[in-house]
Amino acid sequence: MTFDTLGLNPALLRAVHDLGWPKPTDIQRDAIPAARDGKDLLACAMTGSGKTAGFLLPTLHRLLQSPKRATRALVLAPTRELAAQVHADLQNLARHTNLKGAAIFGGVGMGPQEAAFRNKTDVIIATPGRLLDHLSQPGRYVDFSALEVLVLDEADRMLDMGFLPDIKRVLAQLPAKRQTLFFSATMPKPIVELSRVMLQNPARINVERVALPATGIEQAVWPVKEELKADLFIALLRQDVIGNVICFTRTKHRSNRLADVLTRAGIPNAKIHGNRSQNQRTEALADFKSGKVRVLVATDIVARGIDVEALEHVVNFDVPHMPEDYIHRVGRTARAEATGEAFTLVSQEEENDLRAIEKAIGRKLNRRTLPGFDYAHRPVERFEVPIAERIAAIRARKAEDRARAKAKLERREQHQRREGARGASSTGGSAPAGQAGSGRAADAPRGPRGRGPRRGPGQRPR
Numbered sequence: 001m002t003f004d005t006l007g008l009n010p011a012l013l014r015a016v017h018d019l020g021w022p023k024p025t026d027i028q029r030d031a032i033p034a035a036r037d038g039k040d041l042l043a044c045a046m047t048g049s050g051k052t053a054g055f056l057l058p059t060l061h062r063l064l065q066s067p068k069r070a071t072r073a074l075v076l077a078p079t080r081e082l083a084a085q086v087h088a089d090l091q092n093l094a095r096h097t098n099l100k101g102a103a104i105f106g107g108v109g110m111g112p113q114e115a116a117f118r119n120k121t122d123v124i125i126a127t128p129g130r131l132l133d134h135l136s137q138p139g140r141y142v143d144f145s146a147l148e149v150l151v152l153d154e155a156d157r158m159l160d161m162g163f164l165p166d167i168k169r170v171l172a173q174l175p176a177k178r179q180t181l182f183f184s185a186t187m188p189k190p191i192v193e194l195s196r197v198m199l200q201n202p203a204r205i206n207v208e209r210v211a212l213p214a215t216g217i218e219q220a221v222w223p224v225k226e227e228l229k230a231d232l233f234i235a236l237l238r239q240d241v242i243g244n245v246i247c248f249t250r251t252k253h254r255s256n257r258l259a260d261v262l263t264r265a266g267i268p269n270a271k272i273h274g275n276r277s278q279n280q281r282t283e284a285l286a287d288f289k290s291g292k293v294r295v296l297v298a299t300d301i302v303a304r305g306i307d308v309e310a311l312e313h314v315v316n317f318d319v320p321h322m323p324e325d326y327i328h329r330v331g332r333t334a335r336a337e338a339t340g341e342a343f344t345l346v347s348q349e350e351e352n353d354l355r356a357i358e359k360a361i362g363r364k365l366n367r368r369t370l371p372g373f374d375y376a377h378r379p380v381e382r383f384e385v386p387i388a389e390r391i392a393a394i395r396a397r398k399a400e401d402r403a404r405a406k407a408k409l410e411r412r413e414q415h416q417r418r419e420g421a422r423g424a425s426s427t428g429g430s431a432p433a434g435q436a437g438s439g440r441a442a443d444a445p446r447g448p449r450g451r452g453p454r455r456g457p458g459q460r461p462r
């Protein structure tokens with residue numbers, strides 16, 4: 001089957017042709033005709049399946065049929081990165097049309113986004129939180145009264161991230177009569193329930209199939225002791241077993257540590273996680289995409305939504321706890337028809353999580369070892385400082401600070417007592433130490449700040 005048989009507007013077919021896509025992916029083949037005919041969709045689709053064009057092409061096709069100046073399509077996406085990616089795909093697919101899109105997400109200024117709403121941008125691609133911010137602004141410049149299409153992208157992810165109440169609040173502000181395209185990688189019960197409320201007689205695409213990583217991905221695990229993971233990863237890079245790679249770690253701390261270790265080993269890298277600003281994230285991704293850095297260290301936040309052409313490798317530095325996360329991370333490589341490798345470093349303690357993943361994908365993963373790597377050596381330094389130790393170190397540091405402050409205060413008080421005693425004796429008083437200044441005569445002149453007697457000309461400050 002070719003794109004030409006999908007009944008799409010010629011301007012869109014030209015764009016697809018420009019992109020060099022030879023034929024629709026499975027999800028596109030099933031989703032496009034049903035959505036083009038105006039049906040609601042309930043689609044189970046992974047990143048890498050071509051799902052974005054699966055909902056953008058029929059949406060753009062619809063908007064081209066009756067041009068008008070109004071926001072007529074809204075795509076809700078869980079993360080900034082995914083919203084930006086969908087926007088980029090839209091720009092590619094709509095390049096031979098007058099249709100425009102805008103990405104609306106947090107971490108950047110509201111002003112240009114407000115302008116996008118006021119300009120009645122055809123397609124708004126938004127994360128739910130920032131969209132609600134705009135909806136609650138005075139001036140009420142968000143106008144969805146002409147909305148025709150709503151897309152939920154990665155609905156399960158939005159649910160995981162706690163966006164369900166936000167989504168419901170957004171829904172309350174949209175016209176009830178509209179087409180809804182509902183995409184989710186997995187179909188847990190709350191997602192099925194949400195889809196029931198939102199969809200009318202939807203075409204069901206792929207829903208019965210268990211979501212699996214795209215074909216073409218070579219998956220393998222590398223058993224290694226926890227403390228040798230960084231050394232093995234560096235050895236794999238140095239021996240070019242791994243090319244350009246997104247490497248996922250379990251926590252932000254581990255991302256930071258790994259980035260430090262790589263830098264010390266002379267391996268150019270960038271990192272992207274929840275504690276980094278939007279600018280830092282964008283720059284890291286750009287450096288990785290341009291080839292300036294070879295390794296992008298990331299936490300799960302970017303597992304969905306990053307689309308890097310010709311990504312050769314994904315490495316799970318840690319085994320993901322949830323099989324779905326594994327499938328999503330691995331989906332970063334081998335997009336559509338391409339091929340790639342997904343490696344997972346697994347320690348003894350992570351074997352249980354690995355077994356759950358193998359069960360979910362229905363097969364045992366290849367186990368590999370790196371010839372010449374000393375699997376028994378002692379690492380020069382510990383990779384991760386356990387959280388309890390980090391907290392203990394912070395507490396110890398604070399206790400030290402407090403002790404130092406207390407000693408300083410005592411020294412100052414002692415000094416003041418001595419000064420006071422000296423002042424008292426010079427004015428002829430006999431106040432005991434500790435009652436500095438109490439022997440001052442009621443009419444004695446005050447010092448410059450009104451404290452204690454003024455110094456005589458011969459008395460130097462101590």
Ligand code: AMP
Binds near residue numbers: 048336337
């Ligand atoms: P996603 O939409 O996130 O699943 O990503 C799919 C990736 O495959 C993106 O890089 C698209 O540019 C690319 N892609 C989408 N559809 C096709 C197609 N029919 N043939 C080849 N590549 C495609």
